[in-house]
Amino acid sequence: MPTPSSNYWQGFQAGLPFLLVIAPFGTLFGVLATEAGLTVFETLSFSVVVIAGAAQFVSLQMLQDHVPTLIVLASALAVNLRMAMYSAAITPHLGGLPLWKRALSAYFLVDQTYAASALEFEKHPEKTLAQKFAFFMGAMTPICPPWYAFTLLGAWLGEAVPADFGLDFALPIAFLAMIAPALRTGAHVVAALVATLATLLLAFLPYNLGVLCAATLGMAAGAETERRMQK
């Protein structure tokens, strides 16, 4: 009979490979945030409070472009909408926990903890609630605290890197690298293409509203393509 602690270690092992993603991205965020003029404390607070890589990069870029705060928030939250999907998907497994444990799990629910746990819970539906929670906390351990630690490392490095180092393009490159593997189906490709075309055509709109409109159009195009392909 497995104990909660052995489930914790199973989770830890499942989460460990994601360290390869967390380390460079956390460091990059730390470097870019300090390049943008944030202090080490502000940079670390960003990662601890928000704990969502892509949304942090998006909002940092928009803050630098002096986009109005409400638009920054709307855009970054739009990037994070998928968290609501993870929340819905993990609820059948962790929904029976007491409120404070559900709140704790919600805080640590990011792409990588979700991916590691969802895979395991589908393979082993016989796990008890306590075992699943232990596994989730195990998976979180090599993912979330390192996110803070590498942000901090990047912030310290960033203070040493000269400001004019061609770093302006590090952020677009990071996004472009994340887009390619996300294009899993034809519908994903359609969504990305429509969003790209729309954002260039709507670039004249003020306050980066073109980006939000283009993303909405892209989502609708992806959803519609998926619906037609299912027929």
Next chain:
Amino acid sequence: MIDRGDLWLVILGLGLGSFALRFLFLGLVGDRPLPEWLTRHLRYTAVAMMPALVAPLVAWPAATGGQTDPLRLLATAATLGVGLLTKNVILAILSGAVAMVAGGYLLG
């Protein structure tokens, strides 16, 4: 320079908002299923939002005063190309960075 008030408003607002999105179902809705049309749209938020954000940065980089720049197009092609071929995020980033630095020397 980023305004300090704006910065903290975004950090705290985004933190609260992201937590709300994560807590929404786990904490409040329970295990009732989402409407089909909504989950279908949500599946495409990331692949739509990222290109929408990045395409103008590629086409009209601020660093060149909004002029389309062959060097940055080269780095874009390298990142996207390697990303599509290998599905490896880290390898794609490295390719883009190498293209940016090497292209910078070659194009002067």
